[in-house]
Amino acid sequence: MKEDRERAPLAEAVACYAAEQVTRFHMPGHKGGKGISAAAARIMGRRVFELDITGVEGMDDLLQPTGVIREAEQLLAQAYGAEASYFLINGTSSGMQALILSTCNPGDEIIVPRNMHKSMVSGVILSGARPVFVSPEVDPDFGIALGVTPEKIAAALAAHPQARAALLINPTYYGTTSDLTTIAAQVHGRGLPLLIDEAHGPHFYFHEGLPPGALTQGADAAAQGAHKILCSLTQSSWLHVKGGRIDRGRLQAVLAVLLSTSASYLFLAALDLARLQMVKEGRAILERTIELAERLRRGVRQLPGLTTFGAEYCGRPGVKGLDPTKVTVGVKGLGLTGQQVELYLRYRHRIQVELSDLYNVLFIVGPGNTAEDIDKLLAALAALVKDEAGRRERTELPPALPPAPRQILTPREAFFAPAESVPLAAARGRISTETVTCYPPGIPILCPGEEVTAEIIEHIEVMKSNGYRIQGPQDGGLTRLRVVKE
Ligand SMILES: Cc1ncc(COP(=O)(O)O)c(C=O)c1O
Numbered sequence: 001m002k003e004d005r006e007r008a009p010l011a012e013a014v015a016c017y018a019a020e021q022v023t024r025f026h027m028p029g030h031k032g033g034k035g036i037s038a039a040a041a042r043i044m045g046r047r048v049f050e051l052d053i054t055g056v057e058g059m060d061d062l063l064q065p066t067g068v069i070r071e072a073e074q075l076l077a078q079a080y081g082a083e084a085s086y087f088l089i090n091g092t093s094s095g096m097q098a099l100i101l102s103t104c105n106p107g108d109e110i111i112v113p114r115n116m117h118k119s120m121v122s123g124v125i126l127s128g129a130r131p132v133f134v135s136p137e138v139d140p141d142f143g144i145a146l147g148v149t150p151e152k153i154a155a156a157l158a159a160h161p162q163a164r165a166a167l168l169i170n171p172t173y174y175g176t177t178s179d180l181t182t183i184a185a186q187v188h189g190r191g192l193p194l195l196i197d198e199a200h201g202p203h204f205y206f207h208e209g210l211p212p213g214a215l216t217q218g219a220d221a222a223a224q225g226a227h228k229i230l231c232s233l234t235q236s237s238w239l240h241v242k243g244g245r246i247d248r249g250r251l252q253a254v255l256a257v258l259l260s261t262s263a264s265y266l267f268l269a270a271l272d273l274a275r276l277q278m279v280k281e282g283r284a285i286l287e288r289t290i291e292l293a294e295r296l297r298r299g300v301r302q303l304p305g306l307t308t309f310g311a312e313y314c315g316r317p318g319v320k321g322l323d324p325t326k327v328t329v330g331v332k333g334l335g336l337t338g339q340q341v342e343l344y345l346r347y348r349h350r351i352q353v354e355l356s357d358l359y360n361v362l363f364i365v366g367p368g369n370t371a372e373d374i375d376k377l378l379a380a381l382a383a384l385v386k387d388e389a390g391r392r393e394r395t396e397l398p399p400a401l402p403p404a405p406r407q408i409l410t411p412r413e414a415f416f417a418p419a420e421s422v423p424l425a426a427a428r429g430r431i432s433t434e435t436v437t438c439y440p441p442g443i444p445i446l447c448p449g450e451e452v453t454a455e456i457i458e459h460i461e462v463m464k465s466n467g468y469r470i471q472g473p474q475d476g477g478l479t480r481l482r483v484v485k486e
Contacts, residue, residue: 005079008276010072011269013059018050027054027262053265062087062263063256072272079279080205081215082240084248086255088223089267092199093119094258095223095239096167097126099195101258102251103165104129106412111156111166114404115145115443117197120167121411121435125448128412132160133404136172136443137318141307142330143359143440146318147171147178150186157190167195170214173355173442174362175200175326176319177211184218193220193245199237201323203229206282209290211321220245229325231367232274236267277367285367286325292374293325293365299378303385305333327363329381336388337467344388349380357440358468399462401443402455409449409484418485421475424460427452430483435472438463444472452483 024031033041033049040049053059060067069087077085088094096119104110106128112120114133124131134156137146148168157163166187171177180196187194196214198204202224204213214222221241226232241248277285300308307330313322331341338356345351345361353361363377408431409417419433429452436446438460445456460478463470470478 005075005279006276007075008072008269008272009075010060010068010265010272011276013068014051014053014265014269017053017056017059026056028052048266051266051269054262059265062089062268063259063261069268072268072275075279076238076271076275077240079275080213080240081242082222083242084240086239086251087263087268087271088237088239088255088259089235089263090259091119091235092197092223092225092228092237093117093122094255095237096120096197097123098239098251098254098258099167099221099223099246100124100129100165101127101254102246103193103195105164107410109160109163111153111160111163113148113167113169115169115172115441116167117169117199118435120197121447124411125415126412128410129164130407130410131447132156132163133447135404137316138441138443142174142309142328143357144174144328145172145441145443146174146176146316147320148183149317150179150182153183154186157186157192161190163190163192165193165195167197169197169199171198171200171204171211171321171323171326173200173326174328175323176313177201177321177323178318179320180212180214180217180219188218188245191245193243194218195220196222198222199225199228200326201229202226202238203278203282203286203325204323206278207286207290210286210323210325215240215242226271226274229364229366230274231270231277233267233270236264236271236274238271289365289367289369290324292369292371293327295371296327296363296365296374296377297324299374300327300329300381303378303381305385306331306381307333325365327365328360329363330360332359334385334388336384339469340388341384344384345377345380349376349383351377351380357442359440399459401445402453402459405446405450405453405456407447407450411448414449414484419482420485421480421482424457424479424481427481427483428454428457430481430486433482433484434474436460436478436481437471439469439471446472452481 030036033046060069073085100123104127109132110129111132114135134148134152184194196219198214204210223239227234227236338361342353342356354364355362414433432446437444
């Protein structure tokens, strides 16, 4: 008999329901694909609709699982060494929001990195928590934000003895990790839970050549983007908890508030199968993935004007470890921006990067990549170096961030305050209701509730005139800013 962990009970149950050819008088309206248009059938295929069921008899309930979903979640917890795991159908974002809402009441302090992801901003808005920011280290050559140091966490804990939790991003988008073992000991020393945004690290648990997973280093919870790195469907993620510092009853209640009442069984089945794939073949898949990424790194190092980093990068402040499957390629030596390289690769070579910023492009090498993909990419980069180098002005690194502004309101208070849009120059001395982030380094210059200072306005103007991508405000060009009405 197959060992339990080698089964995907939830995916199998979905497939059985489809195979039974039940006459469906339930949602969704397409009734197993029978009602779809010819265009939908041609573009999406019928199978996806056959499997698209809802919480009918025997298929359990994501918000209160007692049957097949619970069984699949238990297998997931076992795979990660967690004590409880939860499927998420609203992305890792819902996991971050759930962790903040489970640990903070309105007005409570939570320690977060200044480069918090949007989902953490929404988590603090929903909960009413007051963020205590810890600035991440920044790499001066690549211009990217790295992890946070234990020293900065210790200082934040000492200065904010009332804080209710610490929440960190580990790894960063670019694959660098912080010293979580030390940080977990510090945070636990204060009796607080350590919560981890492990959106980019669900594979860490399945290969010794990757940095250790957060849960193996003492974290109390980790939300992971199973769709980002593993082979699940986009928007599907999961959340793990371990130990007694998180109230699981409250967490379950929060998830019931945040998640849809119509969970997609396509997502749930894909999650179950992604877990099974990792348990059965994760090590071998990751071995191959790491080799491919190293092949890419070696190739990039041969190309003049391009830079990258690998294992030698570890050990500097904010870089305890590095996920080798993330390959950052610095392009400023060519006199090009990362965005220009992204477009060149896409439209000249039909290659799509994960992201680009002013100085870099980031490639995620994953289970679906092949040696041919890497060779195609290296040939395209070689052509780039030959065709495009030196045609444009050299770009300089971003100016240092202005001093952190005063936090006058909590993000929630600012979010709900009456607001008005004013010209950026007139925003001096007002309270921002928006987040303003320039890429790189992707660290907010302003968060909701913070005072807009003259230095901040000047910094934004410099970043705008130098072509930096600015994210967050409703007015994408940032000629205006939404501030609290006086
Ligand atoms: C660091 C980090 N955390 C959280 C998220 C949110 O994940 P999702 O898009 O699955 O909601 C992302 C998404 O890119 C991310 O990069």
